[in-house]
Amino acid sequence: xxxxxxxxxxxxxxxxxxxxxxxxxxxxxxxxxxxxxxxxxxxxxxxxxxxxxxxxxxxxxxxxxxxxxxxxxxxxxxxxxxxxxxxxxxxxxxxxxxxxxxxxxxxxxxxxxxxxxxxxxxxxxxxxxxxxxxxxxxxxxxxxxxxxxxxxxxxxxxxxxxxxxxxxxxxxxxxxxxxxxxxxxxxxxxxxxxxxxxxx
Amino acid sequence: xxxxxxxxxxxxxxxxxxxxxxxxxxxxxxxxxxxxxxxxxxxxxxxxxxxxxxxxxxxxxxxxxxxxxxxxxxxxxxxxxxxxxxxxxxxxxxxxxxxxxxxxxxxxxxxxxxxxxxxxxxxxxxxxxxxxxxxxxxxxxxxxxxxxxxxxxxxxxxxxxxxxxxxxxxxxxxxxxxxxxxxxxxxxxxxxxxxxxxxxxxxxxxxxxxxxxxxxxxxxxxxxxxxxxxxx
Numbered sequence: 001x002x003x004x005x006x007x008x009x010x011x012x013x014x015x016x017x018x019x020x021x022x023x024x025x026x027x028x029x030x031x032x033x034x035x036x037x038x039x040x041x042x043x044x045x046x047x048x049x050x051x052x053x054x055x056x057x058x059x060x061x062x063x064x065x066x067x068x069x070x071x072x073x074x075x076x077x078x079x080x081x082x083x084x085x086x087x088x089x090x091x092x093x094x095x096x097x098x099x100x101x102x103x104x105x106x107x108x109x110x111x112x113x114x115x116x117x118x119x120x121x122x123x124x125x126x127x128x129x130x131x132x133x134x135x136x137x138x139x140x141x142x143x144x145x146x147x148x149x150x151x152x153x154x155x156x157x158x159x160x161x162x163x164x165x166x167x168x169x170x171x172x173x174x175x176x177x178x179x180x181x182x183x184x185x186x187x188x189x190x191x192x193x194x195x196x197x198x199x200x
Numbered sequence: 201x202x203x204x205x206x207x208x209x210x211x212x213x214x215x216x217x218x219x220x221x222x223x224x225x226x227x228x229x230x231x232x233x234x235x236x237x238x239x240x241x242x243x244x245x246x247x248x249x250x251x252x253x254x255x256x257x258x259x260x261x262x263x264x265x266x267x268x269x270x271x272x273x274x275x276x277x278x279x280x281x282x283x284x285x286x287x288x289x290x291x292x293x294x295x296x297x298x299x300x301x302x303x304x305x306x307x308x309x310x311x312x313x314x315x316x317x318x319x320x321x322x323x324x325x326x327x328x329x330x331x332x333x334x335x336x337x338x339x340x341x342x343x344x345x346x347x348x349x350x351x352x353x354x355x356x357x358x359x360x361x362x363x364x365x366x367x368x369x370x371x372x373x374x375x376x377x378x379x380x381x382x383x384x385x386x387x388x389x390x391x392x393x394x395x396x397x398x399x400x401x402x403x404x405x406x407x408x409x410x411x412x413x414x415x416x417x418x419x420x421x422x423x424x425x426x427x428x429x430x431x432x
Contacts, residue, residue, distance in 0.1 A: 004263060015202075031261060032202040044265040044417065172383060178376030181321045182384055185314045 002048040005030045008039065009055040009079060014098075018053065018079075021105055036061035039068070046071035051111075053077040053096065056089060077108060129170060136163045138188050141180040203257050203264065206239035206249050213238065217260050219406065226284040227252060248273045254418065255281065259410045265417050275422050276348055279341045282419070285411055286333045293404055294326060300397040307390030314385055321380065325373045332370050336415075344423055353430050360423055367412045374405055 005022065007015050007030060015032040022030060033039065036054060039061050050068055054060055056078035068074050078092035094108060129137070132153075139149045146164075150157045168174050173182055183189040204213060210233040213220055224230075227247055242249040251273040257264045301322060308315050343354065381398060 029262075031263070038203065041266045042263050045263045048263075172379035173376045174372045175376050177321060177324055178373065178380060181317045181380055184317055185380070185384060191313075191317075 003028055003051070004045060004048050005051045005053070006033060006039070006042075007031070007053045008033045008036050008058075009053075010034050010058065014079070018096075035059075036064070039064040043067040049073045049075070051075045051077065053079055054092075056080045056092070056095070060091070062091075075111065129167065133163055133167050133170075134188055136160065137167060137179055137183050140164070140176060141183040141189050142193065143176075203261065204238065204253055206242075206253060207237050209233070210236050210238050210241045213256060217256075219403075220256055220259055222288060222407070223256060223259055226281060226288060248277060251277055251281075255414065258414050258418065262413075274348065275344055275419055275426075278414070278419050278422075279344060282411070282415065283337060283341065286337060289404075289408075290330070290333065293400075293407075294329075297397070297400050297404060298322075298326075300393070300400050303393045304389050304397050307393045308388055311388060315389060318377070318380060318385060321373075321377055325370075325377055328373060329370050332367075344419070347423065347426065347430075351430065353427065360420055360427070367416065371409070371412070374401075374408070378402065378405070 005028060007018050009015050009018075012034070015034070019030045019032055022028075031042070036059055039052075040063070043064055045068060050072045052065065052068075052074065054076065057080070065074065065076070075094070076092045078089055078095040080095060080097040082097065094111065096104060096108065135153060136149060139152060144152065146157050146160045150160045153160075167179070171179075171182060173179055180189075180194065184191050184194075204216075210229075213224070214231075228245055229241060229247075233241060236244075238252065239249050241247075242252050254266050254273075257266075301319060305312065305315055305319060340360070346354070378398070378401060381394075387394070
């Protein structure tokens with residue numbers, strides 16, 4: 001999952017300072033905004049882990065935050081001006097202040113890391129195509145439809161689709177023409193089997 | 201990345217993101233800014249500053265997405281810019297990429313059939329991309345301009361939904377091309393020639409993605425809103 005960090009604070013010193021501290025640990029894009037108003041311009045982000053570090057006493061633009069929450073995992077960090085622990089807002093998941101120590105900021109970083117690590121174990125493959133997948137690729141390259149491939153290999157359409165999905169994941173190639181080029185480059189198919197006009 | 205603001209120096213724009221060089225050129229802005237701010241240069245060149253900022257920020261921050269209500273400029277302005285971008289692709293970028301690809305082909309000593317397949321695939325990609333640009337230039341943009349001039353919906357229906365789908369198709373082919381080269385092609389070529397070609401291709405992909413984002417997020421959003429209003 002993609003991670004986005006926003007630092008929203010009207011003080012440039014704080015924005016840049018916080019961003020520097022975070023970037024010592026992470027190689028990630030950090031967007032710095034001077035006002036929460038500008039958050040509205042990012043409401044189309046979806047499927048991301050968002051960490052919003054917001055100036056606690058300022059206007060929060062809850063409308064934009066609610067929009068972001070619809071399509072993302074949003075973590076709100078309140079950034080306070082003082083150390084007094086009287087009035088922490090419930091809206092925030094975490095808090096920092098001007099005097100937060102490196103350890104406290106590291107804790108925040110851990111949160112960011114944990115939220116990002118969830119999705120990382122989904123991609124594991126040895127990259128090699130199975131014999132069946134090679135059969136399927138050949139027939140795709142010859143221009144057969146899913147139904148025709150299913151009939152030819154005596155398997156269900158559902159299985160054909162699942163083979164195609166695996167092939168695309170392993171090779172990083174989606175288009176029929178791209179798969180055709182792959183098939184020829186790897187001698188799964190002879191160039192003469194294909195009409196060069198239709199080739200691609 | 202911090203968003204650009206109108207009081208920032210124009211020179212800082214380039215030092216912070218040199219990918220914006222061709223972008224400012226498309227606005228008719230050239231180097232040698234001295235100490236002028238973005239607003240000052242825009243004023244001099246009679247460019248709508250908000251419009252300029254929306255564009256450079258879209259190029260700079262992937263997730264930047266100005267809301268329709270904040271967009272004070274006319275889509276017709278945007279179309280001029282997009283057309284300029286198309287010209288830049290057709291007249292400069294694509295010929296350059298093709299020249300670099302030819303150098304790769306020439307650097308292949310023997311058994312170059314795989315490389316030739318890559319070339320065929322590239323040609324196919326290029327044809328599709330040109331068709332797509334042509335569709336936008338000749339059908340979609342005139343449709344939008346007409347919509348804003350006459351303020352009536354066309355009887356033939358909207359051209360708008362077509363574009364997003366088209367973008368995905370063209371993007372898929374380019375990413376396939378890159379994966380074929382990076383992951384699957386045996387390196388039977390001179391490395392520097394291939395590096396130059398691939399770098400140009402990857403850079404083009406970035407530019408194209410930003411371009412598509414401007415169309416999808418700014419232009420289409422605006423037009424769909426406008427169509428909705430007209431339907432009322």
